[in-house]
Amino acid sequence: MSAEEQVQLEDFGSIFSLEGKVAVVTGGSRGLGLHAASGLLQAGCSKVYITSRKAQACDEAVAALNALPNKRPGAVAISVPADNSRMDELDRLVAEVRRTTDRVDILFANAGATWGEKFDTHPESAFAKVMDLNVKGVFYLVQKFTPLLTSHATRDSPSRIIITGSVAGIGIGALGENATFSYSASKAAVIHLAKNLAVELGPRHILTNAIAPGFYPSRMASGLIEKRGGIKALEEFSPNLRLGRPEDIAGLVVFLASRASGHINGAVIVSDGGAVLKGRL
Template sequence: MTETHVSSLAVGRLFDLAGKTALVTGGSSGLGLIMAETLLRAGVRVVIASRKQDKCDEALAQLQPLGDCQAVAADVTQPEDRQRLRDFLQQQFGEQGLSILVNNAGANWGAKIEDYPDDAFAKVMTTNVNAVFSLTRELLPLLGLAATAQDPARVINIGSMDGLQVPVVQRVPTFAYSASKAALHHLTRTLAVDLGPRHITVNAVAPGFFQSRMTDYVLREFGDDIAADSPMGRAGEPEEIAGVLVYLASRAGAYTNGAVIPVDGGTHISKGTRAWMEADQQ
């Protein structure tokens, strides 16, 4: 093996993110906050976006000691807010461009079909699908500045295992959420085909339940059901979503394009304990 091959396969180089730039939407809480922290700890300059200024300020107090982090209060479903966010990114990153776009901002709504309002369905679809498309389209010039053949710019969409299977654990139907995440997964594939030739990869992560402040209530109320629903018998830990993010954003993931990666302990392929497994445990 040549010296060049040895250096290119060095683990530190494969997963090195130092000097890159990133935007994380919905970055003030939940998985977005975890992912923003992950990128900062890896040496990335990070901008987070969230709808409410107080949430941005609270997140910055936690994130800024870890690295170069800024925040913009912006609703990505609103064209004027996306314009303001784009202008801020241009000011912050200039000719360097945007290396990583994490489309994480999302919405949900649960109700029985008889009570499910049209405006709620539209809001979820607008946030989880339309806004992802619009923001990605509008940031293409900045992504292009950071893109090279050997080190593409990255778009990482945060989907859900609920876009791969029908969720039942919470016992409240989430029609729009499941449909929107399935649509986001396929949007990821279509964008990957279009943007790959421009040296911009587009991939999606489909998380299951993870420990965070946003899921405290669900895990407290339905934790046993969530554990029983997963072949691994538990929810995810922050480092397990962080690892997938680093892979997709780094040289290690430069040739991964159009993938939808489940990170749910296998819940989407195997729903809970089987009768023969219970018999074996007796």
């Protein structure tokens, strides 16, 4: 093959475009999910369904997303509140999405919960709640959305599943008085689940990958950030001297949803500036 032939890349100018794609974002009413939803809309998605447990939070997120000035003409965010830890609610979520689309191209399984408690008193009810949402809920979310994910998928245009893990599922999470045993175990489990789903669903033209964020300032992370010494201490600990920003997570999710990631399946991408490589603060 000549050099002239080798420099020809098919439609490279739009390789990150999500023009016309349909996305569902769980845990999409705030934090990482809302950052990612904004990125998906601005990258060209025609519909982005926002779901989380609280209806008011979903409605507020959708109103903010629909006010974005640079989304494609006619693009819309849609609120579908649901409790992702309950099977009947997942069934209702899928049914609600089906009312306005016959396809889902991108499923961002981002809903999650945590619990901080020392080892000796860590309650069984909290452990079960975290595992039900963070692991079992993800599996059945994927299972129930698979018919919509496969409806328009092809080998050369596969659908995408993106699962939110955590660096706590790769390294060691919080210990001590506010230990997150259930959260850390759940994130390790869901990362491994993503790898199993990648092999199971790849032949059905669905690519599955996981992301493992480190500290991103958010309401969910704020308490733990303070217990680790605050934002400044965590920034100084990180090799790139900062914490995550909204554009970091949005860009990563858009990349994994786009043609640019068309040969990535079963991967786990850490987004923490390299902090997990240094161990615990």
